[in-house]
Amino acid sequence: MTGNKNNDAYWRANVRLMLILLAIWFTVSFGFGILLVDWLNQFQFFGFKFGFWWAQQGAIYVFVILVFVYTAVMRRIDRKFGVSDEGDH
Amino acid sequence: MDAQTLTYIFVFLTFGLYIGIAIWARASSTSEFYVAGGGVHPIANGMATAADWMSAASFISMAGIISFMGYDGTIYLLGWTGGYVILALLLAPYLRKFGEFTVPDFIGTRYYSSAARIVAVIALIAISFTYIAGQMRGVGIVFSQFLNIPITWGVVVGMAVVFMYAVLGGMKGITYTQVAQYCVLIFAYLVPAIFISIMITGVPLPQLGLGATVLDGSGLSVLGKLDATLVDLGFAPYTQGLKSKVDVFAITLALMIGTAGLPHVIVRFFTVPKVSDARRSAGYALLFIAILYTTAPAVGAFARLNFIDTVHDERYTEVDSWFKSWEDIGLIGWEDKNKDGRIQYHPGSPFEGRPTYSDQRREDGSRTITNPPTSNTNEVYVDRDIMVLANPEIAALPPWVIALVAAGGLAAALSTAAGLLLVISTSVSHDLIKKTFAKNLSDKRELLAARLSAAVAIVIAGYFGIFPFGFVAQVVAFAFGLAAASLFPALLLGIFDKRMNTAGAISGMICGLAFTLIYIAYFKFMAPELNNAEHWWFGISPEGIGSIGAAINFAVAFGISRLTAPVPAEVLNLVENIRIPKGVNEPHNH
Numbered sequence: 001m002t003g004n005k006n007n008d009a010y011w012r013a014n015v016r017l018m019l020i021l022l023a024i025w026f027t028v029s030f031g032f033g034i035l036l037v038d039w040l041n042q043f044q045f046f047g048f049k050f051g052f053w054w055a056q057q058g059a060i061y062v063f064v065i066l067v068f069v070y071t072a073v074m075r076r077i078d079r080k081f082g083v084s085d086e087g088d089h
Numbered sequence: 090m091d092a093q094t095l096t097y098i099f100v101f102l103t104f105g106l107y108i109g110i111a112i113w114a115r116a117s118s119t120s121e122f123y124v125a126g127g128g129v130h131p132i133a134n135g136m137a138t139a140a141d142w143m144s145a146a147s148f149i150s151m152a153g154i155i156s157f158m159g160y161d162g163t164i165y166l167l168g169w170t171g172g173y174v175i176l177a178l179l180l181a182p183y184l185r186k187f188g189e190f191t192v193p194d195f196i197g198t199r200y201y202s203s204a205a206r207i208v209a210v211i212a213l214i215a216i217s218f219t220y221i222a223g224q225m226r227g228v229g230i231v232f233s234q235f236l237n238i239p240i241t242w243g244v245v246v247g248m249a250v251v252f253m254y255a256v257l258g259g260m261k262g263i264t265y266t267q268v269a270q271y272c273v274l275i276f277a278y279l280v281p282a283i284f285i286s287i288m289i290t291g292v293p294l295p296q297l298g299l300g301a302t303v304l305d306g307s308g309l310s311v312l313g314k315l316d317a318t319l320v321d322l323g324f325a326p327y328t329q330g331l332k333s334k335v336d337v338f339a340i341t342l343a344l345m346i347g348t349a350g351l352p353h354v355i356v357r358f359f360t361v362p363k364v365s366d367a368r369r370s371a372g373y374a375l376l377f378i379a380i381l382y383t384t385a386p387a388v389g390a391f392a393r394l395n396f397i398d399t400v401h402d403e404r405y406t407e408v409d410s411w412f413k414s415w416e417d418i419g420l421i422g423w424e425d426k427n428k429d430g431r432i433q434y435h436p437g438s439p440f441e442g443r444p445t446y447s448d449q450r451r452e453d454g455s456r457t458i459t460n461p462p463t464s465n466t467n468e469v470y471v472d473r474d475i476m477v478l479a480n481p482e483i484a485a486l487p488p489w490v491i492a493l494v495a496a497g498g499l500a501a502a503l504s505t506a507a508g509l510l511l512v513i514s515t516s517v518s519h520d521l522i523k524k525t526f527a528k529n530l531s532d533k534r535e536l537l538a539a540r541l542s543a544a545v546a547i548v549i550a551g552y553f554g555i556f557p558f559g560f561v562a563q564v565v566a567f568a569f570g571l572a573a574a575s576l577f578p579a580l581l582l583g584i585f586d587k588r589m590n591t592a593g594a595i596s597g598m599i600c601g602l603a604f605t606l607i608y609i610a611y612f613k614f615m616a617p618e619l620n621n622a623e624h625w626w627f628g629i630s631p632e633g634i635g636s637i638g639a640a641i642n643f644a645v646a647f648g649i650s651r652l653t654a655p656v657p658a659e660v661l662n663l664v665e666n667i668r669i670p671k672g673v674n675e676p677h678n679h
Contacts, residue, residue, distance in 0.1 A: 004665070011668055018178050025174045029167045034338050037160075041328065047300030047310040052328045055163040056155075056386040057296060060170045060379050067177045067372040074182075074368060078670055085363045085670040 010081035017073055021066050028059040095492035096235045103273055103496045104250055107503070110269060111254030111262040119535050122259030123190040123515050129264055129360040135373025137267035138357040140274065140500070141508035142169075142374070143381055144220075145227020148274060148501035153476030155389035156396075159319075161330035162389060164340040164632075168569070170375065170382050171341070172348025177371030180349055181358040183584045185367035186667040190359065191512070192352040192576060193520040199583040201660055202591040203525055208598050210516045212575035213352045215602075218549070220351075220568040221509045225554025227502035234418060234478060235495035244554035247503060248547050255507045255514075256543045263507045264360060270500035275380060277497020281481045281490050282384050285391045288484060295387035303394075315394055322401070323466075324436050327390065332630075333622060339633030340566075346639055347569025350577030352516070353508040364670035392476045395483045400469065401434040405453050408432060411482035416456055419444065420472035423455055424462050437465035444470050506550060514543035566632045567609055574601035574638025582646055587664050593650025601642030608634045 032040060033055035040051030048057075078084035116122040129137070147169065155162030187195050192213060197206025225244055232243020254262040279295075286298030290311060303314050316326040325331055332340075348354065357374075358367045399409050405423065412432075415421040422444030423432055430453065440460035447457045478498065481490045518539035523530045530538070575598045582589040582597075609631045612620040622628050629637060666672075 007665065007669055014668075021174070021178060025171065029171050030338060030341070033163060033167055034334065034341065045300075046297065047302070048312060049328050052160060052312070053300070055160065056166050057299075057383050059167055060383055063170050063174050064372070064376050064379050066174050067368075067375050070178055071365070071368040071372050075365060078365070083669045083671045085365050085673050087671075 006081055007083070010077065010083055013077050013081070014074070017070065017077065021070055024062065025066055028054060028062045033059050090488065092488035092491040093235075093237065095489050096495045099489075099492045099496040100236065100499060103269075103500060106269055107250060107266045108253050110266045111258045114258050114262045114265045116257070116259035116261045116536070119190070119519070119532050119539065121261045122536055122539050123519065124356065124359040125259075125261040125264045127188075127360060128362055131361055131366045131370035132373050133264070133268050134357060134361050134366075134370045135377055136271040137264045137360075138354065138370065138374035139377035139381075140267040140271035140504040141263075141357055142354055142378055142505070143271075143274065143501055144505035145224050145230075145498065145502035147381065147385075148278065149227050149230065149477050149498050150474050151477075152385045152388040152392065152480075153473040155386055156393040156476050157473050159325070159327035159330060161332045161337065162386065163330070164332075164337055164344060166382055166386060168341045168344025169348060170378060172345040173371060173375040173378065175345060175349040176354065176358075177368060177375070180355065180580055180584070181367045181371050182364045182670065183667045184355060184580070185358050185361065186364050186670060186673055187663075188359075188673060190356075191515050191519055192355050192580070193516055194524075195583065196576075196579055196594070197520065197524065199660065199663065200579075200589075200591045200594045201657065202595070205579075205591055205595050205598075206520055206524065208595055209576065209579070210520050212571065212598060212602055213516050214513060215606075216351065216568045216572045216576070217353065217509045217513050218553070219571065220353075221506055221513075221550045222553035224502045224506040224509070225550050228499065228506070229554050230474060231478070231495055231498040231502065234415075235491075241555050244551050247499070247506070247554070248551040251503055251507050251510065252544065252547050255510050255547070256540050259539065259543075260356075260360060260511055263504075263511055266507070267504045270504040271377060273500040274497040274504075275377070277493045277500070278381055278384060278388075280493060281484070281486055282388050282391075284486050284490065285395070285480065285484045286387060289391055289394065295384045295391075299387040299390055311390055311394065315390055318394070318397055322397070322435050327393070333628050335628045336622070336625075336630050336633055339627075339629040339636045341633075343573045343633050343635035343639070344566070344569045346577045347571075347573035347635055350572035350575070350580065351569070352572075352576065353505075353512045355580075356512055356515075357508075363673050388477065388480065392480050392483065395480070396471075396476070397434060399483060400432050402431050404431050405455050406430070409483070409485075411479050413454070414482075415472075415475055415479060419446065420475050422446070422458050422470035424458050424460075424468050424470075425451075425455075426462055426466065426468050433466060433468045435465060435467040437467045438463055439465075439467045439470050510543055510546045510550065513546045514539050517542040517546075570605050570609065570632065570635025570638065571602060573635035574605040574642055578639055578642040578646060582643070584664070584667065586647075586650075587661060588650055588656060589646060590650045590653055590656050592653040593646040593648075596649045597642040597646025600645045601638045604641050605635050605638035608638075 037051035041049040043050040045053050193206045193209035196209040228247035229240035229244050233240045254266050282295040283293050286295040290298040290301035292298040292301040361370050424439050440462045445459050447459050449457050522538050523535050579594045579598050612631045
């Protein structure tokens with residue numbers, strides 16, 4: 001163990017962000033698209049049954065957004081803890 | 090010009106482009122051969138990843154499968170995109186920081202063991218060859234249908250082209266041809282989709298067209314009309330699936346974590362300069378993939394509507410010519426059970442098994458089928474793989490669109506095949522030869538070994554293309570189960586669990602892989618008659634069992650690692666190091 005406090009705090013911030021984003025990932029795909037699909041299908045959304053829309057389109061849009069959000073927020077966290085790779089080449 | 094000539098021109102031009110790029114981007118060192126020298130721009134890598142990722146199965150089979158599965162097609166749509174979120178958040182940045190050449194490299198170093206490395210190589214080869222079988226079959230289908238040459242010759246031509254850029258250019262050549270292939274395949278996918286969406290709904294964007302109102306005056310939406318038509322014919326509604334929830338859940342999960350564990354996808358993130366680039370690149374890759382994956386469900390639904398419209402209750406003698414041309418190559422079969430001279434399309438198999446034809450034709454010119462007919466009212470057999478390829482013909486689009494789709498299908502199959510061949514050859518030359526058997530090998534000789542193993546792998550892949558087995562997407566689905574159950578847990582634990590050690594990782598990989606392989610082999614090959622929900626464990630099909638295999642891998646690895654020796658200090662340092670983005674290209678102590 002190196003026991004580097006800064007790096008440990010950085011890792012905790014990273015894991016926290018990751019868990020939040022993965023919770024959203026799970027909710028839109030397995031939640032809305034699979035487990036709750038029948039219930040959501042009673043609602044209409046742009047001509048789609050709402051559950052079906054989540055399963056075959058909506059969740060995929062959210063996936064893309066999640067990865068870009070992760071990239072952007074991690075860049076801030078990297079800088080905050082001074083572990084950014086921006087100076088590397 | 091007719092579709093045939095145009096197809097020759099398009100295929101010739103695109104192949105010329107790929108080979109030109111290969112000559113321009115020749116690899117001159119192992120680093121260039123394995124990871125393109127680590128200097129690929131994140132957006133270029135995103136495109137290359139997308140092309141690498143979207144295989145013959147995505148391009149040719151997926152929309153067709155969705156069109157027949159309806160809601161159940163969700164497993165592929167979510168499974169093959171959601172995995173990128175896991176990859177981007179849990180694996181790619183750390184593996185890039187680790188900064189070696191192959192996936193077994195990471196496993197061998199992190200678990201400080203040649204045995205672990207070799208288990209990873211075996212898993213990698215099993216996964217990649219399962220996957221590549223599907224690609225070569227895709228190449229064969231496209232060639233035989235569009236260029237009217239035997240499948241064998243089609244596969245040989247495909248092998249020759251892949252040989253040129255994979256063996257010459259290595260990862261560097263592959264990366265830049267994949268960028269070109271992405272552009273070809275996405276254009277080829279979108280053009281017919283937009284045409285058909287406009288024809289059916291008047292809305293150009295297929296993603297919106299799927300929910301829009303059909304232009305036939307019925308006032309129904311596309312999905313509403315499809316539901317109603319299918320129920321009329323005796324099918325389940327399109328927007329409701331037939332699979333159980335637990336199976337849909339398990340298959341989706343297996344495909345997602347399998348995606349994140351696929352070696353040919355992971356190595357793509359070794360080619361960008363930095364950790365932050367790996368994250369960004371995963372975002373672009375997913376964006377480029379999502380463009381096709383959100384179009385596919387629309388293509389599938391439109392294709393099913395068009396198919397029913399043109400085929401059902403039509404006289405055989407008057408049916409559109411595409412029906413007959415696909416019948417000629419054996420992917421459509423018709424048995425006129427009620428002898429009315431018309432084609433009736435209903436649920437169930439029209440006869441037992443895949444069609445076998447006798448040499449004679451019936452009076453109306455249709456091919457005589459020798460399979461015993463079933464007792465239901467369905468008269469049509471249709472191979473699901475044809476839907477995307479036949480779609481432009483079914484919708485009567487101009488010949489250049491048909492030619493474009495052929496070029497796109499080839500781009501998809503070849504780009505994935507090349508990526509797979511590369512990981513197979515690097516794991517042989519780097520992990521087996523250099524790191525295990527001949528540690529003093531010079532860079533130059535290792536490069537030669539890499540090229541030779543790529544050549545051998547191409548020949549084996551070609552064999553699978555000429556003697557294929559199963560539907561493209563079905564075969565591919567098993568590769569995911571294997572990746573999910575073997576490599577993914579070992580990679581994840583290697584990064585997130587500091588106490589994970591050699592014994593834990595190896596026993597986890599072996600148990601996960603063995604369990605999944607045996608389950609698939611049992612239900613698919615040894616006792617196919619028992620392959621139904623009644624006999625499956627927890628109602629999970631062989632396609633979804635990888636998720637249980639992964640759970641077993643995690644549990645075994647966790648249990649064994651807590652009972653055996655702790656991890657050495659230098660490996661702990663390695664784990665600490667890969668968790669921090671800074672200092673990516675500094676050598677570390679292993």
